[in-house]
Amino acid sequence: xxxxxxxxxxxxxxxxxxxxxxxxxxxxxxxxxxxxxxxxxxxxxxxxxxxxxxxxxxxxxxxxxxxxxxxxxxxxxxxxxxxxxxxxxxxxxxxxxxxxxxxxxxxxxxxxxxxxxxxxxxxxxxxxxxxxxxxxxxxxxxxxxxxxxxxxxxxxxxxxxxxxxxxxxxxxxxxxxxxxxxxxxxxxxxxxxxxxxxxxxxxxxxxxxxxxxxxxxxxxxxxxxxxxxxxxxxxxxxxxxxxxxxxxxxxxxxxxxxxxxxxxxxxxxxxxxxxxxxxxxxxxxxxxxxxxxxxxxxxxxxxxxxxxxxxxxxxxxxxxxxxxxxxxxxxxxxxxxxxxxxxxxxxxxxxxxxxxxxxxxxxxxxxxxxxxxxxxxxxxxxxxxxxxxxxxxxxxxxxxxxxxxxxxxxxxxxxxxxxxxxxxxxxxxxxxxxxxxxxxxxxxxxxxxxxxxxxxxxxxxxxxxxxxxxxxxxxxxxxxxx
Amino acid sequence: xxxxxxxxxxxxxxxxxxxxxxxxxxxxxxxxxxxxxxxxxxxxxxxxxxxxxxxxxxxxxxxxxxxxxxxxxxxxxxxxxxxxxxxxxxxxxxxxxxxxxxxxxxxxxxxxxxxxxxxxxxxxxxxxxxxxxxxxxxxxxxxxxxxxxxxxxxxxxxxxxxxxxxxxxxxxxxxxxxxxxxxxxxxxxxxxxxxxxxxxxxxxxxxxxxxxxxxxxxxxxxxxxxxxxxxxxxxxxxxxxxxxxxxxxxxxxxxxxxxxxxxxxxxxxxxxxxxxxxxxxxxxxxxxxxxxxxxxxxxxxxxxxxxxxxxxxxxxxxxxxxxxxxxxxxxxxxxxxxxxxxxxxxxxxxxxxxxxxxxxxxxxxxxxxxxxxxxxxxxxxxxxxxxxxxxxxxxxxxxxxxxxxxxxxxxxxxxxxxxxxxxxxxxxxxxxxxxxxxxxxxxxxxxxxxxxxxxxxxxxxxxxxxxxxxxxxxxxxxxxxxx
Numbered sequence: 001x002x003x004x005x006x007x008x009x010x011x012x013x014x015x016x017x018x019x020x021x022x023x024x025x026x027x028x029x030x031x032x033x034x035x036x037x038x039x040x041x042x043x044x045x046x047x048x049x050x051x052x053x054x055x056x057x058x059x060x061x062x063x064x065x066x067x068x069x070x071x072x073x074x075x076x077x078x079x080x081x082x083x084x085x086x087x088x089x090x091x092x093x094x095x096x097x098x099x100x101x102x103x104x105x106x107x108x109x110x111x112x113x114x115x116x117x118x119x120x121x122x123x124x125x126x127x128x129x130x131x132x133x134x135x136x137x138x139x140x141x142x143x144x145x146x147x148x149x150x151x152x153x154x155x156x157x158x159x160x161x162x163x164x165x166x167x168x169x170x171x172x173x174x175x176x177x178x179x180x181x182x183x184x185x186x187x188x189x190x191x192x193x194x195x196x197x198x199x200x201x202x203x204x205x206x207x208x209x210x211x212x213x214x215x216x217x218x219x220x221x222x223x224x225x226x227x228x229x230x231x232x233x234x235x236x237x238x239x240x241x242x243x244x245x246x247x248x249x250x251x252x253x254x255x256x257x258x259x260x261x262x263x264x265x266x267x268x269x270x271x272x273x274x275x276x277x278x279x280x281x282x283x284x285x286x287x288x289x290x291x292x293x294x295x296x297x298x299x300x301x302x303x304x305x306x307x308x309x310x311x312x313x314x315x316x317x318x319x320x321x322x323x324x325x326x327x328x329x330x331x332x333x334x335x336x337x338x339x340x341x342x343x344x345x346x347x348x349x350x351x352x353x354x355x356x357x358x359x360x361x362x363x364x365x366x367x368x369x370x371x372x373x374x375x376x377x378x379x380x381x382x383x384x385x386x387x388x389x390x391x392x393x394x395x396x397x398x399x400x401x402x403x404x405x406x407x408x409x410x411x412x413x414x415x416x417x418x419x420x421x422x423x424x425x426x427x428x429x430x431x432x433x434x435x436x437x438x439x440x441x442x443x444x445x446x447x448x449x450x451x452x453x454x455x456x457x458x459x460x461x462x463x464x465x466x467x468x469x470x471x472x473x474x475x476x477x478x479x480x481x482x
Numbered sequence: 483x484x485x486x487x488x489x490x491x492x493x494x495x496x497x498x499x500x501x502x503x504x505x506x507x508x509x510x511x512x513x514x515x516x517x518x519x520x521x522x523x524x525x526x527x528x529x530x531x532x533x534x535x536x537x538x539x540x541x542x543x544x545x546x547x548x549x550x551x552x553x554x555x556x557x558x559x560x561x562x563x564x565x566x567x568x569x570x571x572x573x574x575x576x577x578x579x580x581x582x583x584x585x586x587x588x589x590x591x592x593x594x595x596x597x598x599x600x601x602x603x604x605x606x607x608x609x610x611x612x613x614x615x616x617x618x619x620x621x622x623x624x625x626x627x628x629x630x631x632x633x634x635x636x637x638x639x640x641x642x643x644x645x646x647x648x649x650x651x652x653x654x655x656x657x658x659x660x661x662x663x664x665x666x667x668x669x670x671x672x673x674x675x676x677x678x679x680x681x682x683x684x685x686x687x688x689x690x691x692x693x694x695x696x697x698x699x700x701x702x703x704x705x706x707x708x709x710x711x712x713x714x715x716x717x718x719x720x721x722x723x724x725x726x727x728x729x730x731x732x733x734x735x736x737x738x739x740x741x742x743x744x745x746x747x748x749x750x751x752x753x754x755x756x757x758x759x760x761x762x763x764x765x766x767x768x769x770x771x772x773x774x775x776x777x778x779x780x781x782x783x784x785x786x787x788x789x790x791x792x793x794x795x796x797x798x799x800x801x802x803x804x805x806x807x808x809x810x811x812x813x814x815x816x817x818x819x820x821x822x823x824x825x826x827x828x829x830x831x832x833x834x835x836x837x838x839x840x841x842x843x844x845x846x847x848x849x850x851x852x853x854x855x856x857x858x859x860x861x862x863x864x865x866x867x868x869x870x871x872x873x874x875x876x877x878x879x880x881x882x883x884x885x886x887x888x889x890x891x892x893x894x895x896x897x898x899x900x901x902x903x904x905x906x907x908x909x910x911x912x913x914x915x916x917x918x919x920x921x922x923x924x925x926x927x928x929x930x931x932x933x934x935x936x937x938x939x940x941x942x943x944x945x946x947x948x949x950x951x952x953x954x955x956x957x958x959x960x961x962x963x964x965x
Contacts, residue, residue: 318572362758
């Protein structure tokens, strides 16, 4: 059964139940099911009940806001004051930040309750959640399959109904791809919409935080709370945040939806394609105008992304040096030994691979050929979208080329793993907002549909998604988790 | 004349005098307990982000317009990646491709060589903003290294000169000129001991007449102008000797050891880091408009060269004296403070400030700001000369006592009984005594030996312990002897 945030909010307001009651209920479910799913790294039961009790007091005093008392899970990449922030890495297994990420601060101010912190690919690098120091995560629809990544823990937790909403971060698809694979709704906003302060950095120019929930309507509420200019993040945009909920029900008759031919080409699973085709006909029925478009440079996104993201990560992860915090090797003989062993022991294989790639791409003699060229091509990718949005209002495509794959299936084949993000990466390179919504099933596994909006037009894709969810019930289907 | 020509370029790091750091709100005050002025951003904790302190941009522009440089309308912060414990993020935020200040120039006066005293223009390649690193404390803990991150994130303006200098003295003149300028602009406190103003020197030699540059060594760890001169001279000699002995100069970084007075290799180019510079994705490009630049230009303080010209044209000072007085803002301020109190005494003030006062400061190795005699005290002393309370000669004794901290000019004159004798009857008495005691000399004078007058004056001054007014003595003595 699916209980949305909207429903919880009503129940709290109508005094059907208290925040403490629902929080306890979620904690009980986590307690039962997390052993199999492994979607939480930390469960903060005591803190949650304390926050729920004060939320109840606020609600009782009549001063509650829309999210007061709503339990949530946070990806373990957001720094939380006094609670471990591991980022899925041995390197930060002992790291407790002395500050809250801006996103956490904002949710605290909204009065949400933190149930715990969710599993992820180490430092958000991965598409299957198999790169976590804390072990892989099961897909609630079939635990022998992956939930996607990197925000696999958050997506699995929401899909398994262990939390009504959760946060994630998306550097190349890390919200949209796990949302698709787990059959839930997730949105990555425009770059700059949400502050990155307090998010352990991987690809600074690419990543944005966003929410997971069951519905576009709930995502609108959560995104509302997360968004806004932050003086502590120079790349956050000083622009008024619209009310994401007001336009949800706007008629989409006449809305121009573009289908990029490049995202319906080779490599797309035919069953997935069929599901998406069916969804497209729903949008036609809603009066949308479907337009074929082309994004000719999309073939460049994977090579460009795998230069830019590793380059930034190689530098961002340099601070993990075993000196001031994090894993430190035992008995270092000298400084170089301290660095080498602390980092060799602290980082996992995928992280090391990307640090190596990025270091190489930035090295003297290779910088122009790799990093600089990648940045030039990145502009071409962005231009494709800019041109496309001159013709259409929203772009639609599958979120992933196939449904959730088996755990272990692609771990030895990084290229194949990288291809899972082929439809999502380009948005991060361009900085555009995008979301994934459940659109049907293939092999009894959920299929995600991606909606891409123009810059700062989150409202429009939320509206498009909401209208779809009004006439379909894929988003309400729940897996049976033992 | 040497067969070798020396070529020097300087990289000066001027710590910008902001109260908070370049990318965080932590204080930049010097001397606090280790790690008490380092916030999460300075510590490079996971998830934190830099936010530019825009004051540093204004300071850099101030410098840029003062050296006639083109200001970067769009400048970019880059990451310079390297591992070191006092570099907490594993990279330093600096500017590589697009610095805030472009090509500029500054004039110096040559201190040696065939054109001594002549002006020379030194080119400035660029000046860029960057953050300072922390400090590694190797001595404090046995077998461990302490890290103090108070300095991490302190704003620096790195000023890079062209390889335009041809002697150590020339390099020092340039460094002093930059030092004076940044202090005039109030963008750097210039304290070299505390490391607020640091010079690295790129030094090479080449056979006279050769246009191509020789291989350079970069000298670091120089914390005074005196050491800058010595380090360069040592290095030049070392390189010439090396080449003349058939060796070649290695491109390397060399540390100057002021105790041993030598430079020694720190790291060679082969071991040098590949810094893997790339634009910092956490910071936006800095956009500067023409209006921003104009506002800063219009609010610049009077610069040393303008002040110098004013002293020459308005006060009639010599070029030499005007240049000396404006060599530091503090010295010029001292002079101008004194001048405001005694507007008609400019010549006397200049003589005392550049003479006795500068001499005393040099002997005690003090800056003008630390002078035990402030401008008002000096003016009082000079007023006692002009109102005939004391003679110029006695004034030197009073000055010495003031320097030793014995109090104001008036109290010293009073307590030591140095007040000049101007009472004509007292002077007359002294004259009479001396005339009576020296009849032969009187006769010589009256026989036409005019210079005997000096003898009598000397005797009278001696009798009065220097306190008799010399002008009165002269006049009255002449009258008496001729009578």
